[in-house]
Amino acid sequence: MYFSTTAATFALFSLFTVSLAQTFTSCNPMNSTTCPADTALGVANYTIDFTQSMMTDTVWNATAGSVTYGDDGADFTINVRGDAPTVQTNFYIFFGQVEVWLKTAKGQGIVSSIVLESDDLDEVDWEWIGGNDSYVQTNYFGKGNTTSFDRAAWYPVDDPQGGFHNYTVDWTAEKLEWFIDGQSIRVLNYSDANGGKNFPQTPCNVRLGIWAGGDPANANGTIEWAGGETNYNDSPYTMTVKKVRVTDASRGTEYVYGDETGSYTSIKVLNDTTPIKLDGEDSTSAAKTIKQKWNGLPQTTKYIIIGVVGGVLLIVASVFAFCCIRQRRAGKHERLIEDAKYEKNAAEVLAYRADMTKMRFDKSKGPSVHVSPIIGNGGAAFQNYGQTQPMMGGMRSPAPQYGHGHNVNPFGGARGYQKF
Structure with missing residues (x-):
């Protein structure tokens, strides 16, 4: 059961929604007979799960911003003012079904949307307002006509911002x-x-x-319809699409407008071109993120890869550890060599300083005195008086009576200084 509103409120919402809907076309067949043909889906069914595959440029055209991929699927995020990530398919359907598994964005003034759009501005809408976590608006337009104000209708939905729901449009020539x-x-x-x-x-x-x-910057009516002014300081605001399924009721590769009436009876279904190369479940070479590729592998393959990668990492770690230990030992050896060099240099410096000190001391005391090793301490006395000791090659010290005893010989004699 849809949410009832007054006629005036419906009129107001519908009027504002005209400016909000993603209504643009590069060539309107109702105004020109030279518009290019529309590329058809070319198959009965197209399905893509954004938890397992990414959009490819062949199938999807990013008309504004960019889409990222997380665990839940494709994320459409407003981070700063001016962001408005939007994509559209490069293929068209001529009646059929569109299913979208989607979680809407939170945030005052933020609008999440699913739109079916034709070159002559036929349109089918789902729209969610970030400040309203209980309702979704459905809407439609024919040839961009905004003269009537009875199209929009709001319907209750359980927590569209907190969980995924399947939103489907079944479209035939008789009904939507x-x-x-x-x-x-x-x-x-x-x-x-x-x-x-x-x-x-x-x-x-x-x-x-x-x-x-x-x-x-939007008109006051637009801001009011969207639930109030957006505060970008509360960003990011994210709409997440988990999965999309599209079926085409026709079986062509191209659709051509036969005249400028915009009637479905004027559309020509052609099969003169190669069908579009699809991604997702309809392609053997779907584009995937690294994480999606990993998640799609069989468990046995994952174990093998983990084992191989683990073995390689273990080898790398072992080589690294060996190199570190070897380098450390080499460094320790080099340190010991350098320490030995330092100690040698320090000893040489100290010896040099000692020699220089001795030389200065000897120079300050006058001529040097040669002390006979045989005379021993006795010769030292002459050095004290500035006398020189003649060489006495092998002479023993004279008897004790010739000198003044200073020490007592433990064997009964006394040594003294030789006296001249």
Whole structure:
């Protein structure tokens, strides 16, 4: 059951939402007959799980900002003012289904969205306001027509910011139906959209994005619709998309507008080109982050890789430890050599200083005196008086009576100084 509002409130919301929706086209087939053909999905089903694969440039076009990948999937994040990460598929579907498993962003003035958009501005919307954790707005447009104000409707959803929900649109030529977790919440019949004139009915691509409707530069009505002015100091604000599944009811590789009416009956389905190379579960060479590649490996392969990497790390650690020990020993040996050199140099310096001191001392005392090794202490007395001792080659000391005894010989004699 959807959330009832007054007609005036619906009108106000719808009016503001016109400026909020991701409504732009590079060439409008209702205004030109030279618009290029739209690339079709080319297969019945396309599925990508962003916990296991990344978007590729072949399938997705980042029209603003960039997407990062975490454990829960693709993250669309507003970090600073001006951020508005948005992507759209390079393929179109001509009726079909779009399922998105999504967790919306928190934050006053922050808008999370899923949009189906055609070249002539047919549009189907899901929009969540960051300051409202209880409702989602569904909306649609036909050829960009904003003359009526009865399109938007709000429906309750359980904690869209805290958990993932499956938001699905089932689109046929007869009706549009919105689902939350498999439960139908709204049906729009072809005839109920201004007799079909405002019913979305031309090939659409799929767009995912987040933006700050509450940016201070926006119009007051936009800020009010978005729930108030955004405070960028509270960032980051993140919308996370876990998985996307798209089916195409047609089986072509290109869609061409046959005239400028914008009617689904004018669309030509062609098969003259090669189908787009898909990623995700529909590709054998899906782009993955390193973590996604690791998570996708069989457990046995993981054990083998861990063992190999562990063995390599152990070898590297062992080599490193050996080199460190060897270097340490070499360093210790070099230190010992250097210490020995230092001690030798220090000893030589000390010896040199001793020699220099002796030389200075000898010079200050006059001529040097030669002391006979045979005379011993007796010769030293002459040195004290400045006399020289003649060489006496092998002469023994004279008898004790010739000198003055200073020491008593323990064997009964006395030694004295030789006297002349």
